Amino acid sequence: MKKLRNKLKIKSLKWQLLFRFLVILILLLGIMGLFQYISMKNYLYKTKVQVLHERFHNLDFKKMSKENMEDITESDTKEILKNLWDKNMSVALINKNGELLGQRSNIDTPRDDDDGDDDSKEPDELKRKEVPVPVLSREKYIEICNEQGNLEHTYEVVRDENNNYQMVAWIKVGDLDSPSGLIQLSTPIDDITSILDRQEYVHISLSIMILIVGTILGITIFNRTLKPLYKITDTVEGISVTDLHTRLTEESGQLEINRLSKSFNIMLERIEASFEKEQLIKEKMRRFVSDASHELRTPLTSIHGFVEVLLRGAAKNQEKLDLALNSILMESERLAKLVNDLLMLTKLDQKPIVEINKENLDDVINEIVPQLQILSRNRTLNLNLKNNIYVYINKNQIKQVIFNITQNAVIHTDRNKGIITISTDIENYQNKTFAVLKISDNGAGIPKEHLDKIYDRFFRSDFHRAREQGGYGLGLSIVKSIIDSNRGKIRVESELGVGTTFSIYLKLENKADEFDIF
Numbered sequence: 001m002k003k004l005r006n007k008l009k010i011k012s013l014k015w016q017l018l019f020r021f022l023v024i025l026i027l028l029l030g031i032m033g034l035f036q037y038i039s040m041k042n043y044l045y046k047t048k049v050q051v052l053h054e055r056f057h058n059l060d061f062k063k064m065s066k067e068n069m070e071d072i073t074e075s076d077t078k079e080i081l082k083n084l085w086d087k088n089m090s091v092a093l094i095n096k097n098g099e100l101l102g103q104r105s106n107i108d109t110p111r112d113d114d115d116g117d118d119d120s121k122e123p124d125e126l127k128r129k130e131v132p133v134p135v136l137s138r139e140k141y142i143e144i145c146n147e148q149g150n151l152e153h154t155y156e157v158v159r160d161e162n163n164n165y166q167m168v169a170w171i172k173v174g175d176l177d178s179p180s181g182l183i184q185l186s187t188p189i190d191d192i193t194s195i196l197d198r199q200e201y202v203h204i205s206l207s208i209m210i211l212i213v214g215t216i217l218g219i220t221i222f223n224r225t226l227k228p229l230y231k232i233t234d235t236v237e238g239i240s241v242t243d244l245h246t247r248l249t250e251e252s253g254q255l256e257i258n259r260l261s262k263s264f265n266i267m268l269e270r271i272e273a274s275f276e277k278e279q280l281i282k283e284k285m286r287r288f289v290s291d292a293s294h295e296l297r298t299p300l301t302s303i304h305g306f307v308e309v310l311l312r313g314a315a316k317n318q319e320k321l322d323l324a325l326n327s328i329l330m331e332s333e334r335l336a337k338l339v340n341d342l343l344m345l346t347k348l349d350q351k352p353i354v355e356i357n358k359e360n361l362d363d364v365i366n367e368i369v370p371q372l373q374i375l376s377r378n379r380t381l382n383l384n385l386k387n388n389i390y391v392y393i394n395k396n397q398i399k400q401v402i403f404n405i406t407q408n409a410v411i412h413t414d415r416n417k418g419i420i421t422i423s424t425d426i427e428n429y430q431n432k433t434f435a436v437l438k439i440s441d442n443g444a445g446i447p448k449e450h451l452d453k454i455y456d457r458f459f460r461s462d463f464h465r466a467r468e469q470g471g472y473g474l475g476l477s478i479v480k481s482i483i484d485s486n487r488g489k490i491r492v493e494s495e496l497g498v499g500t501t502f503s504i505y506l507k508l509e510n511k512a513d514e515f516d517i518f
Contacts, residue, residue, distance in 0.1 A: 013229075014222045021218050022211065029207040033200070040199055044192045045167065049155045052169040052185045055084050080183065088187050090133040090166075095181040096145055098138030106131040134160040134168055134186050144170055145179050157189065165189050228252040232261060244272035284456065296338065299331040306331075341474040345457065348481035354394050356486065358509055361389045361424050361435055368399050372406050372422075379410060379418035386424050390509040391435045397482045398506075402439065404475040405502050409441035412500075418442065426508070429489070435508050440501035446494040454492065455480040 081104045084091045092103035136158070147154065155169045168186040172179035232248055239246050247268065248261040306324040362385045373381055402422070409420045419442045427436045446454060453459050458473040483490045483504060494500040 014219075014226055017222055018215070018218045022215065025211065025214050026207075029203075029210065033203045033207065036203065037196060037200060041192070041196055044195060045155070045157075045189075048167050048187065048189065048192065049153070049169055052089070052155075052167070052187065053152060053171070055086065055089065055185055056169075056171045056183065084183070084185060086187075088131065090131045090186050092133050092135070092184040092186075093181065094141050094184060096142075096179060098141035098145075100135060101181070103133040103135075105133055130162075131166070131186070131188055132160045132162060133184075134158050134166050136168075141182060145172070145182060150176055160186075165193070225254075228254060228257045229260075232257070232264065236264060239268070241275065244268060244275055296335070299335040299338075302331045303328050303335075338474070341478060344478055345474065345481060348478070348485060354397065354485045356392050356394055358390055359393055359395050359398075361385075361391050361393075361437065361506070362387060364393075364395050364398055365402065365422060365424070365437075368402060371403065375403070375407060375410055376418075376420055377410075378416050379413060379420055382419065382421040384421060384423035386426070389424055389426065389435045391506040392509065393486050393488075393506055394482075397486060398437075401479050401482050401504065402437070404479050405439045408475055409439065409443060409500070413441045413443035427505075429505050433508060434489075434505040437504040437506065438501055439504075440499060442499040445496040445498055445500055446492070447496060448494075451492060451494065 080093065081091055081102070087106050090103070090105045093101040095101055144151065144154070150172060151170050155167055157165055157167055160166050165188070166186045167189050168184060170182045170184050172181075173183060174180040235246065235248055247265050250258050250261045250265065252258055252261065306328050310321065310324050365383070365385060369381075369383070406420060406422070410418070413420065421438075421440045423438045423440075425436050425438075427434060429436070450459075454476050456473075457477045479502075480490060487507065489505040491503045491505070492500065493503070
């Protein structure tokens with residue numbers, strides 16, 4: 001359990017941000033400490049070099065203008081060592097061949113005729129630590145002699161015989177371009193090392209304190225910064241099927257969190273719409289199964305009843321036999337029509353590839369006018385067709401559409417006073433030009449609250465269900481599916497007691513490349 005908790009903590013965004021923040025902070029402190037150390041070291045080294053060269057300025061070079069260092073007298077050498085001697089330095093003389101001519105460490109007290117003996121020196125001076133003379137190789141000395149300039153900025157840090165670091169500086173004797181030798185001064189750099197060590201210790205101590213304070217502040221800041229994210233997580237985790245209407249706040253003061261909240265809200269909106277759609281589909285399916293079962297049961301029950309009557313002896317009576325057979329035939333035809341309509345809807349649901357051709361809309365309507373007149377019976381059928389309107393359609397399917405809507409008009413208009421009008425024209429609809437086919441009647445009309453449901457399968461208003469001539473409620477569903485497959489649009493306008501008008505918008509011949517507008 002503890003391992004799992006630690007693993008989750010490592011994967012936590014807060015701890016990853018804190019870890020990366022501390023890594024960056026450590027890198028910055030390290031770079032700053034390194035830069036400060038190098039800067040301080042260079043500054044202290046240059047200061048130490050300046051001190052050494054200040055000692056060189058005490059020397060009278062006129063006495064050393066001879067051609068060779070070997071020609072310098074013992075008194076000159078003594079004078080040089082006396083002028084350069086210091087209790088913290090050691091001195092050496094080197095000729096141009098890189099040979100050591102003389103040297104003196106800091107504990108070697110310089111003597112001359114006027115100086116006293118060693119007894120005059122104070123005990124502290126006698127007890128001071130010896131600074132031995134660091135000696136380089138001959139090749140190194142010759143190389144230094146051959147360097148350009150007066151060696152004012154030339155120095156090296158070398159180990160002496162006591163394995164301690166000393167800073168060594170030189171000055172040329174004689175001509176700068178062809179010197180006769182070198183004078184070398186050296187001094188320990190223990191004080192510089194001590195300062196640098198102390199500075200490093202202080203920097204490390206301060207860095208540790210900064211890291212501790214940074215960790216505390218980082219945890220506090222990240223907790224506060226990620227608080228809106230935690231709120232989003234808690235809200236989303238608490239959303240169930242009944243809470244899909246819940247939305248996240250999009251004003252947290254953080255642009256990224258606002259965008260995340262907006263994305264979640266869009267996702268929740270889509271899920272809610274999909275869930276409602278699924279529920280609607282389930283409800284429609286339940287209703288479809290219920291209505292289909294009812295519609296199938298009615299003719300089957302009627303057929304079954306007449307068959308029983310025939311089996312009980314009605315077949316011997318010619319009048320009853322004819323009545324039963326005619327009823328069975330009529331019910332079987334209704335049942336066959338219902339099954340055929342369901343099969344057609346199933347095929348249309350699968351969105352088959354529809355063969356679309358250029359057709360003259362007038363010719364399509366005129367081809368089925370005889371059937372429409374028979375269907376209308378005593379009702380008036382008016383045709384108001386505009387000539388030569390060419391559209392891209394599937395002719396047989398559009399015939400089915402006209403027949404179904406006309407049949408629906410026949411059912412809901414008066415047998416003797418009914419008027420059915422079929423017209424064609426060209427209209428602008430949704431800023432586009434279309435061929436329009438209108439089928440209107442003066443029937444009972446459709447209530448406004450039912451206009452959005454008339455294309456649902458098996459839907460019939462209570463008024464229509466009560467009619468003896470009422471259909472199964474599949475005709476307009478077939479019409480809607482066919483119009484969609486022909487990439488058209490259908491619109492209905494109706495008023496109770498006045499009548500209903502169906503408007504079907506189809507693509508004109510020169511608009512065939514715009515089928516995707518709907």
